Every structure is written in structure tokens, then in C-alpha cells.
Amino acid sequence: MATNVIFLGAPGAGKGTQAQILREKYGYYQISTGDLLRENIKRGTPTGKVAESFMKRGELVPDEVIVAMVRDALPADRARPVIFDGFPRTIPQAQALDAMLKEQKHSLPRVVSFCIALREAEERMLVRGREDDAAETIKRRFEVFQEHKREIEGYYDNPSSERFVEIDASQPVEVVTRQLLRALELRAAS
Numbered sequence: 340m341a342t343n344v345i346f347l348g349a350p351g352a353g354k355g356t357q358a359q360i361l362r363e364k365y366g367y368y369q370i371s372t373g374d375l376l377r378e379n380i381k382r383g384t385p386t387g388k389v390a391e392s393f394m395k396r397g398e399l400v401p402d403e404v405i406v407a408m409v410r411d412a413l414p415a416d417r418a419r420p421v422i423f424d425g426f427p428r429t430i431p432q433a434q435a436l437d438a439m440l441k442e443q444k445h446s447l448p449r450v451v452s453f454c455i456a457l458r459e460a461e462e463r464m465l466v467r468g469r470e471d472d473a474a475e476t477i478k479r480r481f482e483v484f485q486e487h488k489r490e491i492e493g494y495y496d497n498p499s500s501e502r503f504v505e506i507d508a509s510q511p512v513e514v515v516t517r518q519l520l521r522a523l524e525l526r527a528a529s
């Protein structure tokens with residue numbers, strides 16, 4: 340049976356792109372904190388109002404806002420595997436996720452780290468041109484990513500864990516998907 344999975348990686352590494360493929364072809368339920376935040380901003384909710392200024396500056400949105408949002412988004416249906424796309428990004432978020440999954444009897448997730456050179460991820464984002472993809476904001480998002488990368492990967496990548504795997508996210512989309520399916524022990528859908 341497919342298991343829950345966390346996607347870690349730099350901005351622009353392609354986490355959202357692969358999450359969409361797993362959702363559409365493999366029945367995963369996708370929780371993308373970036374998408375949820377953008378949706379909240381669009382609807383003008385209290386969460387969106389807090390998040391907007393942080394996202395515009397390329398900063399992380401405060402942990403308590405993110406954790407509450409994910410808690411609300413977690414599906415009651417435990418049979419459907421969940422992709423946590425872009426979450427957790429900090430240790431408090433990781434600890435909160437562990438507690439949430441335990442409390443709601445969801446299975447422990449596998450963790451996939453999308454590896455890519457920052458210059459390449461930057462080029463992808465400049466082409467994409469989302470509101471927070473301006474050169475200055477991208478620079479800050481990379482700095483923030485580097486500040487947290489070691490601790491968050493270290494949280495999951497340790498000798499007692501067999502749940503952590505790295506994939507080469509610099510490859511074309513379909514090659515990345517193949518690596519991902521192998522990592523998750525899934526067969527390719529036709």
C-alpha cells in the first residue's frame with residue numbers, strides 16, 4: 340500500500356510539479372502549504388493576511404500559522420496516502436507533524452529530498468514568474484532554505500531512519516518522476 344510522503348527541497352526544485360503527478364495518476368492527497376497559503380491570500384482570510392507580507396519578502400510564514408493550516412487540511416480518510424509538499428520546513432513544524440500523525444493514527448511518512456543546484460532552480464523560477472519569483476525575493480528564499488536545510492534533513496536522515504531518500508531533481512520532469520516512483524516503490528501508471 341502507498342505510504343504518506345514528505346517532499347523537501349529548494350524553492351523551484353519541482354516538488355509541486357511531482358506532487359501534482361502523484362495526485363493525478365496515483366491517487367495521493369496533496370497538502371501543499373505554498374498552494375494553501377496562496378489560496379488564503381486570494382480569499383483574504385486571516386491566515387492569508389498574516390502570510391502575505393512574509394511571502395512577499397521570501398520569508399517563512401510563522402510556524403503556528405502553518406501548523407494550524409495543515410491540521411485543518413489533514414484528511415479524515417487514512418486510507419489515502421498524503422503528500423506533504425513543502426512542509427515541514429522547520430524543526431517545530433516537523434515535531435508538530437509527528438504529533439499530528441500519531442494523534443490521528445496516520446502512517447509515518449517517507450521523506451524525499453529533491454536535490455538541485457540553486458542556479459538551476461532559480462532559472463526555472465524566473466521562467467515561471469509567479470508573484471514571489473522576483474529576483475530579490477528568490478535570493479532571500481534561497482538563503483532561508485539554506486538556513487534550514489541541514490537541520491530539517493538531519494531530523495529525518497539519521498542512522499535509525501530508513502525513510503529518507505534523495506533524488507536528482509535537475510533531470511527532466513519524467514525522469515524525476517521515475518526516480519520518485521522507485522523511491523516510493525510504486526509501479527509506473529500507463
Ligand code: B4P
Nearest residue numbers: 350351352353354355356372373399400425463467511512
Ligand atoms: P512553495 O509554494 O512551496 O514554492 P516552491 O518551493 O517555489 O515550489 P516547488 O519546489 O514546488 O517548485 P515547482 O514544482 O513549482 O513556497 C512558496 C512560499 O510559501 C515560501 O517561500 C514561504 O514563504 C511560504 N511557505 C510555504 N510552505 C511553508 C512552510 N511549511 N513554512 C513556512 N512558510 C511556507 O517548480 C518550479 C518551476 O520549475 C515550475 O515552473 C515547473 O514547471 C518547473 N519544473 C519543475 N520540475 C522541472 C523539471 N524537472 N525540469 C524543468 N523544469 C521543471
